[in-house]
Ligand SMILES: Nc1ncnc2c1ncn2[C@@H]1O[C@H](COP(=O)(O)OP(=O)(O)OP(=O)(O)O)[C@@H](O)[C@H]1O
């Protein structure tokens with residue numbers, strides 16, 4: 001028996017191994033090849049390579065084991081010999097596994113061998129100080145004559161080759177994951193078939209809005225935009241104009257609720273010199289200014305009934321007279337109107353003309369309230385964070401907890417309120433990360449109520465802390481006091497739940 005490996009065999013084996021490790025991007029297959037070389041050239045029976053993760057180490061390739069046996073080869077860090085080597089990062093040699101209680105034989109692969117004849121060598125696969133896995137081999141006593149030191153030296157060299165390859169493989173995996181993630185984002189964006197510049201939203205509800213805008217924009221049809229305050233009606237009106245053949249012509253915006261009733265007519269239709277006291281010179285109205293373009297009449301529900309026939313005429317006949325004028329003026333104007341009011345109610349109360357209502361309502365587009373499309377909140381938050389960070393030369397981010405509050409909040413002021421909230425966070429935040437404390441208290445409370453309406457009813461009047469405590473307790477009960485699960489159920493991190501359990505002195509009854 002040689003006292004040490006035949007150098008030539010050793011070098012050939014190492015050469016084969018390094019070749020194998022670089023042969024493909026299939027780490028498992030490469031390692032299987034390596035184990036085979038080990039057994040063939042170096043007379044080591046049964047060998048395994050295990051991969052370490054945060055909590056355990058599991059065999060991913062082996063020689064002399066069935067797939068079933070490989071599957072059983074999973075160890076907690078510190079468990080058995082492989083687990084220990086993974087945990088400590090130092091080699092362990094068991095000269096005779098028959099004498100060793102730590103030897104678990106979990107895989108059951110060694111039933112056929114009389115244990116007394118087997119030595120077990122186990123070395124960490126390390127890259128710098130990081131333990132990536134464990135390499136182990138069995139050696140039969142009959143092939144002894146080589147010192148364990150010799151064996152270890154060689155195994156360490158092989159382990160370091162494997163380590164480099166594992167590291168490389170991980171990098172490639174990471175890049176692949178990043179690539180896949182990016183691809184997923186791109187396909188998701190492509191899937192949202194319709195996009196409208198400056199309007200953010202991937203929810204089905206917003207997709208419908210985008211589709212309607214795309215359909216209606218090229219025509220000259222009147223559009224009536226409906227939706228609560230702050231849902232983006234004005235944004236949609238602009239989009240329709242700029243996506244229409246009139247894009248290069250004027251977009252004139254006018255809010256019917258913004259000025260006193262007496263001035264409305266001359267604002268909209270203009271006046272001749274001396275038409276009324278103070279009319280020093282003739283002036284064009286909004287309809288004239290919008291010639292060949294689009295007029296956006298906001299708050300159309302506030303249009304006084306006395307003025308409605310004149311609007312109807314300009315829509316139907318495309319003509320009108322200025323206040324105090326006799327000359328009929330022809331215009332080609334497309335009308336986009338908006339309202340947050342109940343127009344149908346106004347019609348039935350006789351405050352809005354039915355014929356005008358039908359004229360306006362050729363294509364109605366409904367902008368959904370933000371609370372009905374909470375999935376758009378994170379997108380909008382990103383969008384406004386970017387916008388206001390750029391504007392304020394800051395780089396404020398928000399915690400997942402803050403995003404949770406923002407997503408659960410019911411947003412009575414819709415996107416406008418969200419935009420204002422983010423602007424305030426960015427402007428006011430002294431640190432680079434805004435936390436829940438930076439949100440207005442009212443918003444946090446409403447958000448919690450939206451998330452846990454039942455508890456709020458039970459517990460009124462209670463503080464936000466009471467609500468939070470109750471919810472944590474409930475979640476813990478529901479999940480059998482598994483903190484990680486309860487945290488997941490609540491949408492917070494295990495660390496956060498740990499902190500809150502301490503803070504509220506929550507104990508298992
Ligand atoms: N989907 C969206 N994506 C990006 N910004 C939006 C979106 N919806 C609304 N906004 C922004 O929110 C604010 C309010 O929008 P807009 O003025 O269009 O709402 P509105 O429906 O006209 O509200 P109001 O009825 O109160 O006039 C604007 O600053 C607008 O840019």
Ligand SMILES: [Mg+2]
Pocket residue numbers: 233234298
């Ligand atoms: Mg508006």
